Amino acid sequence: xxxxxxxGLRSIGVSWLSAGAFxxxxxxxxxxxxxxxxxxxxYGIPVSVWVAGAVxxxxxxxxxxxxxxxxxxxxxxxxxxxxxxFGVEKTAAAGFSIVAFVLLSFPLWVFGALAxxxxxxxxxxxxxxxxxxxxxx
Numbered sequence: 256x257x258x259x260x261x262x263g264l265r266s267i268g269v270s271w272l273s274a275g276a277f278x279x280x281x282x283x284x285x286x287x288x289x290x291x292x293x294x295x296x297x298y299g300i301p302v303s304v305w306v307a308g309a310v311x312x313x314x315x316x317x318x319x320x321x322x323x324x325x326x327x328x329x330x331x332x333x334x335x336x337x338x339x340x341f342g343v344e345k346t347a348a349a350g351f352s353i354v355a356f357v358l359l360s361f362p363l364w365v366f367g368a369l370a371x372x373x374x375x376x377x378x379x380x381x382x383x384x385x386x387x388x389x390x391x392x
Contacts, residue, residue: 334352335351
């Protein structure tokens with residue numbers, strides 16, 4: 256079994272697909288940071304793209320902690336904290352954190368709901384499945 260695992264990890268490490276996945280992941284992170292910067296500009300908080308990138312990283316690290324579903328609360332706290340580090344007033348940072356959370360999360364909620372609907376499942380059936388799996392273990 257360990258031999259199989261070792262072979263699999265070795266093949267992942269030398270695969271061109273791994274490099275492509277890494278570059279695509281990097282591009283996604285850069286685009287997410289750019290979206291935050293554009294939102295900051297639209298909200299009237301003029302910061303450099305580097306500050307926006309740093310705030311984005313603070314948000315990402317801050318939301319690694321276990322919290323409420325959807326990072327509700329941790330996102331706002333991390334965002335406001337990151338912005339105040341770079342001199343943004345607390346009230347403006349707090350207001351922006353709520354607006355950014357809604358604008359950046361809403362599309363994910365919509366597409367997630369559409370994807371769930373296409374499967375023919377409901378939230379209740381997903382919960383029941385999870386509950387039954389827990390009893391089997």
